[in-house]
Amino acid sequence: MRHEPSTEATRARQNAEAVSPARRHLLLGAGATTAAIVTMTKPVHAEAATTTVPTSTAYAAHVPPPSVGQSPWGDVLNEVITAPVSLRPNEQTLPVSPQPFTRISSYHAHIYFDEDNHHKAALLRQWVLERFPVELGNWNLEPRGPHVTPSFYFGFTNDLLAVIIPWLQLNSLGLTILLHPNTDDPRADHLDYAMWINRSQPVNAYRMASHVEPHEVEKILPNTHPTIVPERG
Template identity: 65%
Template sequence: MSEENVTGAEALDQEWANLLSPPRRAVLRRGGVVAALAATAWSGAAAAQQAGAGAAAAAAGQGGAVGAGAGKARAAPVGKSPWGYATDKAPTPRPASVRPGEQALPAKPRAYTDIESYHAHIYFDEDSYQKAAQIRKWAAERFSIELGDWNLEPRGPHVTPSFYFGFNNDLLPVIVPWLQLNSLGLTILIHPNTEDPRADHLYYALWVNRSQPVNAYAMKKPGPDEPKVEQIFINTRPSVKLES
């Protein structure tokens, strides 16, 4: 047993000896044992409380020092804002219409025959690419379509990985409900192909499930040497009868 433990044991023995000394025994005989024990317990609790108060004060002092250091302000950067210092007073400009040439309300509806074909863009990510692969396989097996490559990074106006297939108007009544029932929960953009690709993607679009941003605002109409409407060239050979 260490010297410290011996000292502690001796102190405890002495305390009990004092408690059971002739004067204390007289107190105990008069029913004061509870009071005597309580007095002993109180003296230990008071010592512990004083020790805890000292530790708390030390911790508070350290915390105050840390807080004082954390509250120091950082030096402001030297330089000027590239936007100037009156941006709150700049006028609010009106952005260009997503439909060029239609700044005013049209006098009559646009002819539906302006649509020459459609694109279906199927969006996916690293957690859902297997679903996209299943839809791609099913579509190629069942429809005469133009199936594009995998786009594993944003491409054109599409901001997430995707693949697309193009199809002619005669398949629209079949492919739209087919994609609705076989989307596997993926986001799908279906848009027509007209002479205005920007409006095709932003204004004339259909969505299966959730919509998502399409960065088509800067798209322009085809140039003078380009086809007015994107062409569809069938590259699949259906081999499975469509379920009905």
């Protein structure tokens, strides 16, 4: 005579099937009761919540021993605080008249990049040499001169200013670009007469000369051969 499984046994088998195959085999083979199965199938996080970390494994801060000796800076507590001498031109005394714009002999554009956006700089460099007669410099993978990050530069003559500035504004690809004139004051060119496209960044030009002779002012010798006329709307 065939006996139907009891309701309790059926419920036990259903609960067992809800767990992993390995645990189901163990539970069914051991003849675990419904209560045992339900207990063992409690969420793991519920058990973990009651677990405490032994005191021996608790985090202990590491404090290095104090240094022994005297500071090389000496007595700075009583140091007299004074304003530094201004390095900006024409601010020692108020100028009588504006500077002539003819002091500017040419311009430089410095395009900065890093390991995350160098591909954008490479594309912009290609666009420039295809479209403008400029003096294109090296691809600098390390800081060079007053520039504190990788960069490349191109120089251009004054007659291209009205075209190149708006072109770079629209085609910067989000890169930081420094534009500065070339006068007889290289330090002021980089720090005071400069303009930026997108964000600015530090320029280490404080040790640059504040005056050079006329023959030392930057000259532009184009080395590109553009084949594309800049796009027009």
